[in-house]
Amino acid sequence: MCPVISHVWVNEEYKHLVVEATPKALAVKPGQFFNLLCPSPDEGELWLRRPQSVYAVDRAQGRIEFLYKCVGRGTFGLARLQPGDSLNMVGPLGIGFHLRPEWKNIVVLGRGVGLATLAPISQVAGEQDVGVTAILSARSPQFLMSGELFAKIGAEIIGVLDSDGTSAVENVAAILERLIAAGRADAFFTCGSNRLMQLMKRIGREHGIPGQVAMEQVMACGLGPCYVCVRTFEVKGEKVLRRVCIEGPVFDLQEAVGW
Amino acid sequence: MCPVISHVWVNEEYKHLVVEATPKALAVKPGQFFNLLCPSPDEGELWLRRPQSVYAVDRAQGRIEFLYKCVGRGTFGLARLQPGDSLNMVGPLGIGFHLRPEWKNIVVLGRGVGLATLAPISQVAGEQDVGVTAILSARSPQFLMSGELFAKIGAEIIGVLDSDGTSAVENVAAILERLIAAGRADAFFTCGSNRLMQLMKRIGREHGIPGQVAMEQVMACGLGPCYVCVRTFEVKGEKVLRRVCIEGPVFDLQEAVGW
Amino acid sequence: MVDLSVRIGSVRLANPVMPASGAFSAELSQVMDLNRLGALVAKTVSRDFRAGNPPPRVAEVEGGMINSIGLPTKGLEYFLKVQVPDYKRFTPPLVASITSQDPDDFAAMAREVSIPEVAVIEVNISCPTRNPGGGNFALHEDHTYKVMQGIRAATDKPVWCKLSPNAGDVVAIAKAAEAAGADALVVANTILGLKIDTKTFRPAIGNKLGGISGPGIKPIIMRMVYQCAKAVKIPVIGCGGIVKVEDVVEYMLAGASAVMMGYIIFRNPSSMIAIIDGLGEWCARRGFARVADLTGAMIDEPPAETYAAAAAPIG
Amino acid sequence: MVDLSVRIGSVRLANPVMPASGAFSAELSQVMDLNRLGALVAKTVSRDFRAGNPPPRVAEVEGGMINSIGLPTKGLEYFLKVQVPDYKRFTPPLVASITSQDPDDFAAMAREVSIPEVAVIEVNISCPTRNPGGGNFALHEDHTYKVMQGIRAATDKPVWCKLSPNAGDVVAIAKAAEAAGADALVVANTILGLKIDTKTFRPAIGNKLGGISGPGIKPIIMRMVYQCAKAVKIPVIGCGGIVKVEDVVEYMLAGASAVMMGYIIFRNPSSMIAIIDGLGEWCARRGFARVADLTGAMIDEPPAETYAAAAAPIG
């Protein structure tokens, strides 16, 4: 049970949750997630846990942060937690992102809360003096969260928006091409948008740039046994099913088929 | 929804609840009850309401009081209500006690929380200058609740206890015979103990003294349709079933068969 | 203005919300305006007086409640002489619910309740604590067909056949009822269950086994309503665990033309009225001019992957 | 010290608490000490690779969850070569769960899994989304008898037959399984259900219909365990909606010799261990030296009226 330190709305749809965590939980790696027992938002019971990946870790203060979007009973229930309440979380779970020593510059491309999932790996990259370009896509400026978090780690930030059309695939494609030309893209990381994942996969394939994608699927156990959380992947021309909770949530971008 | 004014333990098993009530609720008559939607004491939901008769009414302040014993999920859930919370109650329900003009002195005989149910009729009797003798039976002194309440209304109080043996049927019988001899028993009222009800029924029959008993049964709707709350009665030698919620909870003592 | 009316064969209901038999009586006028209801559904009666089962008659279980009332009744004559006139103080169509353990008597009762004041006859062939041969005919298609055929021959009133969720092949029973001439199906009665008190080691209710009702059975009855509505041409009335507007919508999407509710009356006596109001608002909000258009409107395709992936927070 | 061990025919379990097939794998050693469990129950395997059903594969319903995984499997060979050795890192007896849509293949599979490492064969003849003729044999006594007889002839291992709660007459199925030589019955698999998303009008899960599990089905499965335990001489294993110690006790009072749990593993992965500990404490508190003494210990009498009248607060 992790005590809630703070819990605030960052805009009308997203909430930022900070909890005090155990050493075991603090060992969470970028891209890993916790399976949260959310309080019920209504009279009825809430029956299943909800997975949430970690947005930031503050080992000094022993805290873990989540950034999540309220979409249904679980997340609206979660949003009810008050500082002082405690949160029952199972984890850290799953296989996260990894960095290869030879990568000097990486590009993270996220949309919406997908940014939350990409923040920790960007931070680690920054700490290892790997250059990070963060392309942040959103409906409109107020959904461009965690810009400052990426800034803090010295990432170059490129915001693209639906509101001014800059988030269009062609434009993002051009940005990626430019980064590749400039030698600023040794590896790709993405989360939160199928459209952008397909784009990055295509460009990555064309230029032979390795990539990783964090995927999602409805879960039950979060631990491997139940096979609820499968997604389709293509390995050497052959379709295979993998469990997001234990074989992921981070997968090879070129093997991902998307949804 | 009635706001909770106060809610305190009167001993380790009984709790005293005071709520602010609507005019409709304040019209409750002695012996009537409310069907309460108790909060759940645990993770699971609580599915049925729980009936509780009214212990006291303060029309001046617009308040209704309950005195109840914690025996299971519903009452332990109810016990969680804090002042300021609000209570969802359906009622007033059922047929209560009645007083006939020719009755100058009545005897109320109650045990445990049965006293709660007898308090309002005793109060009304007091207000109408009807002499009230209240025989209060309990395990031990700390369960002799609402003595002061009966005192307030000028009732003569006779406490009988298991701890000193005075609650034995023979002793209570003797007390009743004495009251009858003294012309202090024009009518009997009882609640809360099958043993004492049988006793009062027998003595009432022998002396031709009219009596009323408040009965209980597990309920669902509390309003008449479901026939969950039946008890057996004997009317002119013939057994009949009656619904405690709408044909009671107060019944003719001589027709009651008990449990 | 949303049109909330629905047709169950020849019967028009002002709205699809009805009480379930056994959870309703005119006494509920204490807590709600009965004239708002789609129909008035009486407690099941049998020909002669029945005391019913020993108390306690209900207990709480996970997901709702278990009951074994045992169909207490003052008998058919009392129903016709006393209760029917009492119901006629109110305007919605009166649905009389009858049962018997003998097919011939069942048919005779159907004939006797076919009076002008009664708009519909609901036949309860699905009391969960009775046996297939006697009272719980809905466990077998042949029993169902036989008893329904007799009833059909005995009356011209619309006959609604209340099925049992304890049948293994509820679709076969539904087809048998339709073939025998039922005008509509009520899906369904309670599911047979058991609760044991771990303090006393005894069954929680007097009859030991009882029928389970309430939200916990909804996803099971939903499936049966869907299966039956696909298999028969007559209207299906959904009944099981409805406590809110979305539950009514869900049953109608699955193929129900109307619904009945019991448990929620115990939990919140006046909620049927709130649900009727809420159903109108829901239709208006979702752009449905007629609630009847919801019947069978489920889109019979898997959730688009993009939906499962709504989990992927598309900012 | 309470003796928590139980016997299921020739098999001795250190305690009556087992995971349910499909909710368990050796991967759970991440969160609990698997050596504490009464047995290890593997996910059902079929002979060849199966991808299973399209996601989403679960959704929440009143009382628990609905799932249609579709029995994905890497196949029998992978199970024997990779999974069995993996399970043998742990000490409790290994229960292999097999299924097939063809009786002969089913028997052949039973023969092939009859290796020393496998202590028990659970036969899953009750997958709720399959049809009676193929895979969901447990809907009919004749199908059940035929497939079980073939399996019995093919192996000397203890065979546990997992029944379906969707059968109309579960007692008849139980007797058929016993007659065909089953060593124990697992009661039961999931109950077929449907959930429709009222936002999208689509089924909530990819397969449309799915199996319901969790607390909401407990009172229904409790009744089936009670009926089956009365009707057969072989042990019955209760499975459905167990989330706490009292649920285990309740199933044993109804006649279960042991229990399995699935849903609660999803809700609280390590709770099986807590339940095992709590069961010992419960027995000690209630003065039971052997948990096995709880089996069938229900007092088959109505609650004494005095009990219903415990409501009458006897000071």
Ligand SMILES: Cc1cc2nc3c(=O)[nH]c(=O)nc-3n(C[C@H](O)[C@H](O)[C@H](O)COP(=O)(O)OP(=O)(O)OC[C@H]3O[C@@H](n4cnc5c(N)ncnc54)[C@H](O)[C@@H]3O)c2cc1C
């Ligand atoms: C590994 C992983 C990491 C995630 N990280 C984040 C994050 O950092 N921030 C964030 O906002 N969201 C994240 N999600 C998504 C989050 O889990 C879902 O938004 C949440 O579970 C929805 O639950 P709900 O009850 O609010 O919505 P529901 O009403 O249950 O459903 C709304 C939508 O969410 C989907 N959903 C329901 N349950 C789950 C589940 N257990 N897993 C995935 N999808 C589900 C439903 O299919 C539906 O499309 C992550 C999901 C996964 C699998």
Ligand SMILES: Cc1cc2nc3c(=O)[nH]c(=O)nc-3n(C[C@H](O)[C@H](O)[C@H](O)COP(=O)(O)OP(=O)(O)OC[C@H]3O[C@@H](n4cnc5c(N)ncnc54)[C@H](O)[C@@H]3O)c2cc1C
């Ligand atoms: C008309 C009436 C007036 C009552 N007045 C009072 C009162 O003033 N003070 C008081 O302490 N108690 C009163 N009771 C009893 C009270 O309703 C029960 O103690 C309470 O419902 C128990 O609920 P529970 O969930 O705590 O216990 P449970 O765990 O549900 O059951 C404990 C015992 O209470 C019985 N019980 C459960 N539900 C009901 C129910 N709905 N009605 C009656 N018995 C039930 C059970 O059969 C069991 O014997 C009254 C009952 C009735 C019918």
Ligand SMILES: Cc1cc2nc3c(=O)[nH]c(=O)nc-3n(C[C@H](O)[C@H](O)[C@H](O)COP(=O)(O)O)c2cc1C
């Ligand atoms: C206390 C009680 C009494 C019932 N009596 C009857 C009855 O007399 N006739 C009948 O057809 N169904 C009867 N039922 C079943 C209900 O009509 C309904 O089919 C069932 O409760 C499922 O609906 P629900 O979940 O909304 O309660 C009864 C149910 C309950 C809970």
Ligand SMILES: Cc1cc2nc3c(=O)[nH]c(=O)nc-3n(C[C@H](O)[C@H](O)[C@H](O)COP(=O)(O)O)c2cc1C
């Ligand atoms: C996700 C999931 C997968 C399941 N897979 C299987 C399976 O492969 N084989 C089987 O016999 N039962 C399977 N079941 C049924 C369970 O074993 C169990 O019978 C059922 O869930 C009831 O128990 P519970 O309420 O404790 O979950 C599965 C259940 C769930 C929820």
Ligand code: FES
């Ligand atoms: S959620 Fe159970 S295997 Fe992934």
Ligand code: FES
């Ligand atoms: S509780 Fe329903 S009739 Fe009395």
